[in-house]
Amino acid sequence: MNSELIICTKNRAADLQVCLESIQQQDVLPKRIIIVDASETQETNELSIKYQSMLSILYLKSIPNLARQRNFGVKHLLVDTEIVHFIDDDVILEKLYFAAIEKLFQNNDVEIIGGVGGVIISNNPKKISIWRKMFFLDSSKRAVILPSFRPSSISDPKTDITAECLGGFSMSYRKIIFNTFEFDNNLQGYSLGEDIDFSYRVSRRYSLVITPNAKLIHTQSETERQSSKDWYRSEAVHRYYYVRKNLHGIKFLCAFWWSIIGSILIHSSRSIIFMSRSNLDNTMGVLLGVLDIITNNHYLLLALRSQREP
Numbered sequence: 001m002n003s004e005l006i007i008c009t010k011n012r013a014a015d016l017q018v019c020l021e022s023i024q025q026q027d028v029l030p031k032r033i034i035i036v037d038a039s040e041t042q043e044t045n046e047l048s049i050k051y052q053s054m055l056s057i058l059y060l061k062s063i064p065n066l067a068r069q070r071n072f073g074v075k076h077l078l079v080d081t082e083i084v085h086f087i088d089d090d091v092i093l094e095k096l097y098f099a100a101i102e103k104l105f106q107n108n109d110v111e112i113i114g115g116v117g118g119v120i121i122s123n124n125p126k127k128i129s130i131w132r133k134m135f136f137l138d139s140s141k142r143a144v145i146l147p148s149f150r151p152s153s154i155s156d157p158k159t160d161i162t163a164e165c166l167g168g169f170s171m172s173y174r175k176i177i178f179n180t181f182e183f184d185n186n187l188q189g190y191s192l193g194e195d196i197d198f199s200y201r202v203s204r205r206y207s208l209v210i211t212p213n214a215k216l217i218h219t220q221s222e223t224e225r226q227s228s229k230d231w232y233r234s235e236a237v238h239r240y241y242y243v244r245k246n247l248h249g250i251k252f253l254c255a256f257w258w259s260i261i262g263s264i265l266i267h268s269s270r271s272i273i274f275m276s277r278s279n280l281d282n283t284m285g286v287l288l289g290v291l292d293i294i295t296n297n298h299y300l301l302l303a304l305r306s307q308r309e310p
Contacts, residue, residue, distance in 0.1 A: 001102050003083035003172075005030040006073035010064050013043035015090040015221045020051050022092045028099040030085060032056045036073045038064035066168075066191035067183040074178050081175050086195075088169040090221035094121075100213035101172050104160070114206025115173045115199060117166035118214030125156050135262020136255050143210055147255035149243045151196050154210060163208040168195030169218050177202055186303045190226060193238045200246060228278055229285040232267075236260060236289025241300040260290060 005023070009016050016035075023033070033055055037044045048059040058076060062069045070086065077084060083105055085098065101116045132138040136148035143163035144152045151165045183191075183198050199208060226234065243256045263286050271279035292298045296305070 003030045005085040008036045008069040009089040010038040034073045036069040067187040067194040070183045085172040092217040094215040115208040117210045118170035136259040148259035166199040229281040232285030233289040
């Protein structure tokens, strides 16, 4: 199958180099790699030139906006491309990653499977606490969207599983999907949750599958990553936006606020019991997100309001 790989990046040339090295080792290679770069230096451009003789690379310069970077990459796909792969710039792929994903697409019709995701190699799978289940923060059901618009954990599946969402670190789609869907252009900057929002919308029309045969390591680079306080603040507001956008009905809003209460209780209790500064920062982040929602102090909430106006 003809496939292309889109990697969106910002100021992570060292991480990207490790990623490209793992791509070189693949049994099956994409026809072309599109690097959409929002870096403030020329390091990533120089890296792309260095690997051009080993991998077919199209380098694109972009504004720092993950959702729009993804859309920008899609606009530059070749006409005969059938599959579009997305991975993060800080992942390391196992040798059969692309082969495993493309095999699933080859064995299924477009009406059956529209998207495929891989699995992070983990030596320490996390147990899901009863409190997280009770507050719609996680679930024993794998890769589903909860009523609070929280994605549930994947937790090392042994066989292929159907999913309602795919993580941006590892997601591949049939190109035809982009005739109908795009990543949300209302999002800015880090675009938190853009992958979950996009894949959930796709899952309403096409089947999504996560396969344990496509494995990767996600190093989760510290470069250009939000602090935990900022992440939880953004997560609260973005998730409120996605609930209002994708899940219609008062029960989903109630589930969202119930999950917010649970998040505050869990993190604040941990900060007291374990004297944990990180959990205190998480609590403060959620509370600041709640304040943003109540006061309409966020660009996404203004976008919601403009969408409701005639």
